[in-house]
Amino acid sequence: MSFMCQQNSYLKELHAKVTSCKPAKLALVENGKKTTVQGYEVILNDTILFPEGGGQPDDKGTINDIPVLRITRVGKEAVHFVEAEIPENSDALLKVDWQRRFDHMQQHTAQHLITAIADHKFGFKTTSWNIVTDIVTIELDTPLVTDEQLRDIETSANEKIRDCVPVIVTLYGDKTDPELKKFRGLGLPADQEGPVRVLTIEGIDSALCCGTHISNLSHIQAIKLLGAEKGKKNKMNVMFLAGGRLLKYVGESFAREKTLTGILKGPAENHCELADKAVKAMKLLQKTSNQQLREIASLEVAIFKQADQKDIVFVKHRKEGDNDYISVLLGELADENIPKLISVGTSHGRGRDTVPFLSARSKICDLFEGKGAASKGLFRGKAGKLTNRQKAESLLRDYVKAHTVVDKEI
Template sequence: MALRCQKDSYLQEFVSTVESCEVASEKINGSKLSGYHVILADTILFPEGGGQPDDRGSLNTIPVLKVFLKGDKGVHFTQVPIDAGTEVNIQLDWQRRFDHMQQHSAQHLISAIAETVFNFNTTSWSLGESVCKVEFNTPVITNEQINQLEELCNQYIREQRPMYPTYYELNDPAVDKIKTRGLPENIAGPLRVMTIEGIDVNLCCGTHVSNLAHLQVIKLLGTEKGKKGNTLLHFHAGKRVVSALEKSLNIERQINTLMRGSPTDYPDLIKKLQNSYKSASKNSSNLLKELVGYEAKELSSKLKESNSKYICHHRREGEIEYLLSLVQKLTCPEHIIKFITVGDDRGAGNFILCGVETDVKELAPKVLELIDGKGAVKGGRLMGKASKLSQKHKVEHAIEKYLESKDATNS
């Protein structure tokens, strides 16, 4: 026996009676919820089946979180019990359902045309929250085939072809002639066949539009490689096409404001941006090179004045090249310990610790620990990335302490 939602898929409100209500639990969005399985005499809430997700709605304003089929009855999962014998007003989340009707009916149309025109058989399909996919038993679908398929789909929509269900008893000889595109048929009772007038006859338990005009439009979005040499074709139907266009237009408006131009100007504007970026980064790298010279001089003379045995220096801007170049330009003896950092004062960046190899090897573990750094000592140099430059002052203390203890040992 077919459910009310299959007989009249446009019914958004319906009164029925509770036949049973049992304590149960269900997994909803990954978490296990306790509640009740409510079985009604009949329902307008579609249970999952034929690739179509289940409906949402309410029973006397109590939300229905899941619907599935048991035998020929729909089971409604709620978190509030409803006594057997209670009359309930069933309300359907129509927006969600009509979207499913548009996508599912569009899949029937796409599959039928692909089979008739290109001999591609549908092996499966999925109705996703953001995109729907039909899988065909072909390794390739060309752009020309996609265009032709899309054009034919929209032509049939314009022709306003009716779509309707017919029911056959299992022993009806007519059933043998009707195909089921490998899609599961899990509704018990008489067989339900969906017809798109003059285009397709196919076994299906889902809820469908009554006329292709209700699909509004179909947009094929592109393909993706499927399993076993199959190809997945992505599509949007109905309101999803309008929503996707609106989303694209919003992004386009934001880009227009940022680029100060319209899409036709994008190639020129992007070229200009690339050129100005190139020249800006060239200028900045030249300036940094000059700056390194001045800084090396200043640090070297300060070192002489202070008679210190180490240099600690940080610069926010700069890359590894800056570190290497500064170390190279410093005019101080090798035994002076140099710890130079670049990057975010409170976050991540690059560092170099150099001097006499024995000193660097001694200091390396402590330095890496303090600034959460990664790197290896190589010929008097420890260089790498650090994620805690905020702790660089502690490295300075560690160097001071190390030098003090070294002096104490030597004296």
């Protein structure tokens, strides 16, 4: 079946009749979590909402202002999943998310144009493409695409856009029509029924396609090939943007460039050099800081050992400390058979689960709202907060005073 969205991809609204509405479930992934939604599968006598297929995602839109969560094609029918029942034989007003639709039209037609030029000029066959990610990719069946070839393809594509070449859709009776063998394509679905669409970019290419497309290459506005990288099985992935996505990308890139100019104190053409210097300087400072922390740890233990009256416990907190700092302290204290309470990191704020500490008892762990486990006589863990350090120290001292013999580190 050829749906209205395929016959006129520019149509934004459509009045239709509900022919079927059946209870169903839909598996969705929201914020990385799988959920199952109870709802209804609705079939209409026609639709402007494109069902997923041919590498193009399904549309978003509404039926009688009810959001359509998924649209799939089953045989010759488009199945719309909604959460509310829409009675059979009732009238329905369909509205498409036009911004999403037009973006898909621009990217999809741009893909056809790039695919045709890459094939005609260099014999690079397209084996797949991906429009779902922010940057669109085309997989080409070649082990190498040079920068010069990319520039050639991009230049040719934008010349065709400026020439305002028409894009025409032709319907053929069904998939058995022998004429279809003349056209490029990756094949038809096994359950394909009804008319078969052929998309023709006038004078450039004709290919089997079920997706939504613009009617003239000028509506793409512009195409930018961003580069190519090695893909699977000795193939290359060409990355591109067209139309609205390209404009958005340029705007966001300029905003980032402006921010980096302020941070790096230099013009855009020097950003890479300035960023490289900044990273190297940061690494050097980090190395110096780590060395100084280790030296401080050794000095702190030396001061502890040289005290006229040695403390019954070793308690130390250093906000800028790290695991190396803790390890040096423990190494220098290896000959001191006393309880040790060492903490590092910020002393305020919940959720700081990256702050490590060593404590004497699980009760101290509770005071820190932390998690950990005992290993080789030491309790090691991560704290949710460290504002109860004084309470933890008091608990440790009370424990030591209550035990006249301390035979191991706890």
